[in-house]
Every structure is written in C-alpha cells, then in structure tokens.
Amino acid sequence: MSTMSTRARGTALVRRPAASLADGIVTFIERQPIDLDLANRQWQGYVAALEEAGWRIREVPQDDSLPDSVFVEDTVVMFDGLAVITNPKAPARNPEIVATEKFVRDLGLDAATITDPATIDGGDVLKVGKRVYVGLTGSTNQAAVDQLTDLLAPRGWKVIAVPVTKALHLKSAITALPDGTVIGYAPVVDDPSIFPKFLAVPEEPGAHVVVLDKNTVLMSSAAPDSATLFIDRGYDVVVVDISEFEKLEGCVTCLSVRIR
Ligand SMILES: CN(C)C(=N)NCCC[C@H](N)C(=O)O
Numbered sequence: 001m002s003t004m005s006t007r008a009r010g011t012a013l014v015r016r017p018a019a020s021l022a023d024g025i026v027t028f029i030e031r032q033p034i035d036l037d038l039a040n041r042q043w044q045g046y047v048a049a050l051e052e053a054g055w056r057i058r059e060v061p062q063d064d065s066l067p068d069s070v071f072v073e074d075t076v077v078m079f080d081g082l083a084v085i086t087n088p089k090a091p092a093r094n095p096e097i098v099a100t101e102k103f104v105r106d107l108g109l110d111a112a113t114i115t116d117p118a119t120i121d122g123g124d125v126l127k128v129g130k131r132v133y134v135g136l137t138g139s140t141n142q143a144a145v146d147q148l149t150d151l152l153a154p155r156g157w158k159v160i161a162v163p164v165t166k167a168l169h170l171k172s173a174i175t176a177l178p179d180g181t182v183i184g185y186a187p188v189v190d191d192p193s194i195f196p197k198f199l200a201v202p203e204e205p206g207a208h209v210v211v212l213d214k215n216t217v218l219m220s221s222a223a224p225d226s227a228t229l230f231i232d233r234g235y236d237v238v239v240v241d242i243s244e245f246e247k248l249e250g251c252v253t254c255l256s257v258r259i260r
Pocket residue numbers: 024025026027068071073074093122123124168169170171172248249250251253254
C-alpha cells in the first residue's frame with residue numbers, strides 16, 4: 001500500500017476525458033465499446049491517486065472534439081524546466097498540442113517545439129536518469145530524434161533511438177522503476193539488450209509504471225503478478241483500474257505529465 005504524503009512532489013498535468021473518448025484511435029487491438037461514465041470515474045480515481053501521493057493537479061482544459069486528448073502525455077515532455085511540445089503524426093491528435101502549449105507557457109515554463117518533418121508522441125519518450133530513450137514507431141521518426149538531440153545534448157541529456165515494431169509507443173512496451181531498471185513485457189520489446197538494466201514482467205500492463213516517488217510506483221490493476229514482483233523488490237505499489245483507457249491502448253503513464 002502507498003504512504004500518504006503531505007509535501008507536494010511536483011505538478012501533474014492531466015486532461016479530463018472528452019465526451020468523444022469512444023472514438024479514440026486503436027491500432028494494435030480490436031475496438032471495444034467504451035463506458036464513458038466508468039472512464040470518468042476511473043480518471044477521477046487516477047487523479048485522486050496522484051493527489052494522495054502528494055502531486056498538485058493542473059488540468060489542461062477539456063475538449064470534447066479531441067477523442068484522445070485524455071492521453072495528455074503525448075503532447076508534451078518535460079526535461080527539467082524545459083517543456084518540449086510534441087508534434088503528433090495522427091491528424092486527429094495533432095490539434096491536442098495547442099491547448100497544452102498555451103497551458104505550459106501560462107504556467108511560466110520554458111517551451112520548445114518539435115516541428116515538421118519531425119513527428120513525435122510523448123509516449124515514445126522514456127527518461128532514465130539523463131538518458132532519453134526515443135521509440136522509432138508509427139508515430140515518431142528519426143527527424144524527431146535529431147531535433148531532440150539538438151535541443152537536449154547541450155543540456156546534458158543523451159538521446160538514444162530505440163526501434164519499436166511490436167507496440168504502439170515505446171512506453172507501451174517499457175517504462176522504468178525508480179532505480180532505473182527498465183521494465184518491459186518481452187514479447188513486445190524489440191531489443192532488451194539496449195538497456196543497461198532490464199527486467200521482464202509477466203503481464204503487458206505490468207510494463208507501465210508512473211514513478212510517484214523514489215519508493216512508490218503507480219500501475220494498472222490489470223497486472224497483479226507484476227505488482228507482486230515490484231513489491232518483492234521493495235517498492236510500494238499503488239494500483240488503479242484504467243480498463244476503459246486500456247481499451248484505447250492507453251496506460252497509466254499516458255494520463256498525466258509529471259513536472260518535478
Ligand atoms: C504510452 N502510451 C501508450 C501513450 N502515451 N499514449 C496512448 C495513446 C492512445 C491513443 N488511443 C492513440 O492511439 O494515440
């Protein structure tokens with residue numbers, strides 16, 4: 001179980017589900033009906049879990065015309081104080097960045113943008129220490145890796161391209177524990193040897209964790225065996241049910257952007 005926190009860990013950007021959520025994109029799985037009321041309750045449970053762990057919540061304004069906008073992670077990636085606004089390839093998703101960019105600039109953050117011909121979704125970016133793994137996927141291309149390298153190398157980050165052919169996004173296949181161990185569901189990881197420390201998890205949703213603090217991760221209730229694995233490694237685990245978002249190929253990371 002998680003421990004309550006009284007100190008703000010940072011700010012978490014979230015975006016309330018659109019009324020059109022059920023029209024969100026599906027690529028690797030079959031479309032299933034979405035229960036919007038349940039999705040809204042699950043989203044509130046997710047936000048409550050972040051708040052309970054000490055995160056201050058800020059909401060990018062909801063937009064019912066953007067079905068996938070709840071997956072706010074895809075629109076911006078934070079590198080210390082720098083907000084990099086992405087450039088989603090999917091025409092239905094690209095307009096999501098407009099409100100995110102305004103929001104982060106209004107918060108007073110420094111912002112940079114990824115521009116054509118580069119395309120990138122935040123779900124393809126995994127930071128581990130000062131390493132930035134960028135998935136080459138159906139959404140993110142080499143031009144985006146090059147633009148990120150130009151932006152980030154002078155700031156001390158090392159950008160590493162990672163082939164991803166079996167999953168929607170890099171972070172559909174892997175994320176990382178607080179100690180930097182990359183966790184992944186082996187059947188959808190192209191090449192685990194890229195990562196200095198790799199731990200295979202027994203369930204696909206078990207590959208997705210949000211680091212709440214150095215001892216605690218947030219993950220889906222759909223991966224109980226992976227949760228046990230993390231608990232055995234000494235972590236506190238907070239679980240949330242996000243089934244309606246998983247039906248749209250979302251995961252726990254996609255639903256927020258953490259500004260530490
Ligand atoms: C790490 N992941 C998976 C994400 N950051 N984004 C999920 C986006 C899902 C959306 N229906 C789509 O297909 O774009």
